[in-house]
Amino acid sequence: MITTVSRDASLIVVAAGLIVAAVAVARTRRAPLALALLLDFFTAAALIRLAAPPSWPALGAAALTIAIRQLAGHALTAARGARHR
Amino acid sequence: MSLADGFGEHNLEDVVSVLVRVVEAAGAAIIFVGAVIAFVRFLLLAFRREGMDPFAQLRLNLGRFLVLGLEFQLAADILRTAVAPNFTELAQLATVAAIRTALNFFLGIEIKEETELVRADKAAAAATVPGAAPGTTAKPP
Numbered sequence: 001m002i003t004t005v006s007r008d009a010s011l012i013v014v015a016a017g018l019i020v021a022a023v024a025v026a027r028t029r030r031a032p033l034a035l036a037l038l039l040d041f042f043t044a045a046a047l048i049r050l051a052a053p054p055s056w057p058a059l060g061a062a063a064l065t066i067a068i069r070q071l072a073g074h075a076l077t078a079a080r081g082a083r084h085r
Numbered sequence: 086m087s088l089a090d091g092f093g094e095h096n097l098e099d100v101v102s103v104l105v106r107v108v109e110a111a112g113a114a115i116i117f118v119g120a121v122i123a124f125v126r127f128l129l130l131a132f133r134r135e136g137m138d139p140f141a142q143l144r145l146n147l148g149r150f151l152v153l154g155l156e157f158q159l160a161a162d163i164l165r166t167a168v169a170p171n172f173t174e175l176a177q178l179a180t181v182a183a184i185r186t187a188l189n190f191f192l193g194i195e196i197k198e199e200t201e202l203v204r205a206d207k208a209a210a211a212a213t214v215p216g217a218a219p220g221t222t223a224k225p226p
Contacts, residue, residue: 009117016124024140027131033140037127040147043188044120047154050184051113054177063184070191 003052010045017041032076039069098168105164112157119150141203148196155189 017038024034046065049058123143130139162182166175 006113009113013117013120016120020124020127023128023131028140036144037140040123040144040151041120044116044147044151047116047151047158047185047188048113050181051109051158054181056177059177059180059184063180066184066188070188073195 006048006052010049013041013045013048017045032079035072036076039072043069098170101164101168105161105168108157108164109161112154112161114154115157116151116154119147119154122150123147141199141206145196145199145203148192148199152189152192152196155185155192159185159189 017040020041021034021038024037025031028034042065046062050062052058123146126143126146127140130143159182162178162185165178
C-alpha cells in the first residue's frame with residue numbers, strides 16, 4: 001500500500017514540476033530558471049518514491065535522478081554566481 | 086515469564102517496523118506537502134508578478150521542506166538498522182542512507198548559496214532603483 005501511495009504521490013509531484021516548468025518558461029522566458037524548478041520537483045518526487053520499500057532498480061533510478069539534478073543545479077548556480085562577479 | 090519472552094526479538098521487530106513506517110511516511114508527507122505548497126505559490130506568483138526574486142525564494146522554501154523531509158527519512162533509516170534482518174536489506178538500507186545523507190549535505194550547501202544569491206539579487210535591484218530600499222543604495226562620494 002505504501003508503494004502505491006508513494007508512487008502516486010511522486011507522479012503527482014512530477015506532473016506539478018512539468019506544469020511549473022512550462023509556466024515558468026512561458027512567463028519569464030528564462031529556461032535555466034524553469035530547469036532549476038523542474039529539477040527541484042523531480043528531486044522531491046525521487047525522495048517520495050524512495051519512501052517505499054526499495055528495490056535495486058528503484059534505488060538506481062533515484063540515485064541517477066539526484067546525481068543529474070546535482071550536476072545541473074551546480075552548473076546553474078555557478079552561471080548565476082558568475083553574473084554577480 | 087522472563088524479560089526475554091515479554092520483549093522478544095519478534096515483538097521488537099514489529100514495534101520498530103511500525104515506527105519506521107510512521108517516521109518514513111511523515112518524511113514523505115512533508116516533502117509532498119512542500120511540493121504542493123511550492124506548486125500553488127508558484128502559480129499565484131506567476132500570474133501576479135514578474136521577475137526572478139519570488140521564484141528564487143520559492144525554490145528556497147521547497148529546498149527547506151526537502152531537507153526537513155530528508156531528516157525524517159534519515160531518522161527512519163537509523164531506526165531500520167535496529168531490525169535489518171539480512172545482508173540484501175542492509176545493503177539497500179546503506180544505499181538509501183548514503184543517497185539521503187549526500188543529498189541532505191548538498192541541499193544544505195545549495196540553500197546557503199541560494200540565500201546569498203537572493204540577497205545579492207535584492208541588493209542589485211535596490212541599487213538600480215534609487216530610494217527603493219534605504220541603506221542598500223550606493224552612497225554619494
